[in-house]
Amino acid sequence: MRVFNISPEGVSEATAPPAQLPALGHVWIACNRQELEAGWPQIQAALQSLCGLQLVDLHVSDLLNLQLPSHFDYTSQYDLLVFRRLVASAANAAEPAQLPSRSGTRRGGPPILRHIDTSPVGFAVFDRVLLSVHPADCAARDAYASRLLQAHTNDVRSANSRLPASPADLMLRIVNQMVDGFLELRRELTRQLDHWQSELLNPRTRFNNWSALLDTRLALHQLDEICEDQRSAVQDWIESIKTWPETDTPAAQRERDLLLVRSRDLLEHIERVVHHVRRLEQSVETAVQIHFNAQSNRTNDIMRTLTVLTAIFLPLNLIAGIFGMNFDAIPLIHNDGGFWWAMGTMGVTAIALALLFWRKRYLERSGR
Numbered sequence: 292m293r294v295f296n297i298s299p300e301g302v303s304e305a306t307a308p309p310a311q312l313p314a315l316g317h318v319w320i321a322c323n324r325q326e327l328e329a330g331w332p333q334i335q336a337a338l339q340s341l342c343g344l345q346l347v348d349l350h351v352s353d354l355l356n357l358q359l360p361s362h363f364d365y366t367s368q369y370d371l372l373v374f375r376r377l378v379a380s381a382a383n384a385a386e387p388a389q390l391p392s393r394s395g396t397r398r399g400g401p402p403i404l405r406h407i408d409t410s411p412v413g414f415a416v417f418d419r420v421l422l423s424v425h426p427a428d429c430a431a432r433d434a435y436a437s438r439l440l441q442a443h444t445n446d447v448r449s450a451n452s453r454l455p456a457s458p459a460d461l462m463l464r465i466v467n468q469m470v471d472g473f474l475e476l477r478r479e480l481t482r483q484l485d486h487w488q489s490e491l492l493n494p495r496t497r498f499n500n501w502s503a504l505l506d507t508r509l510a511l512h513q514l515d516e517i518c519e520d521q522r523s524a525v526q527d528w529i530e531s532i533k534t535w536p537e538t539d540t541p542a543a544q545r546e547r548d549l550l551l552v553r554s555r556d557l558l559e560h561i562e563r564v565v566h567h568v569r570r571l572e573q574s575v576e577t578a579v580q581i582h583f584n585a586q587s588n589r590t591n592d593i594m595r596t597l598t599v600l601t602a603i604f605l606p607l608n609l610i611a612g613i614f615g616m617n618f619d620a621i622p623l624i625h626n627d628g629g630f631w632w633a634m635g636t637m638g639v640t641a642i643a644l645a646l647l648f649w650r651k652r653y654l655e656r657s658g659r
Contacts, residue, residue, distance in 0.1 A: 292326050295319040302439045308337035317419040317458050323427045328355055342417045344368050354413035354424045361520035363527035370416040374466050375409045375517050377473035414462045421458035431469045456546050463553045470560045477567055488578040511572040518565040529554045599653045603644045607637045
């Protein structure tokens with residue numbers, strides 16, 4: 292567990308929640324899911340001491356649930372946001388990725404799709420306390436905590452201007468960093484899917500890894516659903532901010548306006564992720580369609596060539612069949628030059644038909 296006291300004077304870290312709130316600022320309690328499950332009575336007691344209230348039992352269950360989709364809920368005392376992250380999971384991650392896979396089979400497709408972790412991150416937002424519940428290997432929490440401490444160490448005055456003004460502002464900054472983390476994966480994911488598209492469209496290769504391609508499409512569809520849940524949760528959060536009581540000071544109103552601006556910016560980032568995932572899904576669909584169209588065109592070219600060759604040799608077979616009849620009185624049959632006359636006629640006929648079909652572009656070579 293990591294506890295941060297954030298005030299206008301700066302940021303300080305402790306190993307346990309304080310006994311009471313500081314005179315100014317707010318407190319960020321960050322723990323992983325295992326710590327919450329093992330010590331939730333102590334965390335509830337700390338919230339009671341700091342805020343005068345505790346989490347609802349159902350919300351504690353939501354924070355511990357690994358399968359819960361992104362969603363927003365609220366009470367009269369605090370707000371609850373569950374947000375599923377999209378990050379490249381480590382090889383030794385304590386919690387596995389939640390993308391679907393076929394039972395009993397290993398999911399194929401681009402490797403990065405097999406290692407995207409979608410574990411949920413939960414936030415309980417009080418007036419002056421933020422409780423965040425992360426996976427055991429949450430890089431977003433550690434990265435943002437390091438930024439807070441480093442900024443305070445380097446330049447206190449400039450750090451104060453960048454410190455979160457409230458627990459809600461702090462939550463939005465962490466979630467925004469999580470969303471931006473997936474945006475950083477776009478280049479690698481796009482590169483791997485482009486490789487698959489090139490393999491699908493390469494006429495010199497025979498693509499037969501359809502099971503892996505189907506798993507890739509299912510994974511992209513699941514990513515689309517996760518991003519849609521993220522967007523719905525943030526939209527509900529924005530609507531909840533609009534229902535807050537009116538402020539009585541210009542400073543408080545400005546703080547709320549900045550909170551709405553940051554929330555809309557976060558929503559725009561999520562929509563960019565949704566657009567990118569859908570574009571990748573459509574690219575895979577388009578590549579499959581182009582692949583089958585190319586195969587169909589190649590089959591048509593082969594059948595056209597075979598048909599033309601059949602049409603060329605059909606008159607030759609007719610001539611050979613006539614001279615192969617069991618009649619004695621066939622012209623040229625007893626002539627010494629009859630064989631060469633027949634061969635010459637068949638050769639001229641074949642050349643004439645080949646030239647005719649070439650002029651009509653039936654024998655045109657397909658461009659690659």
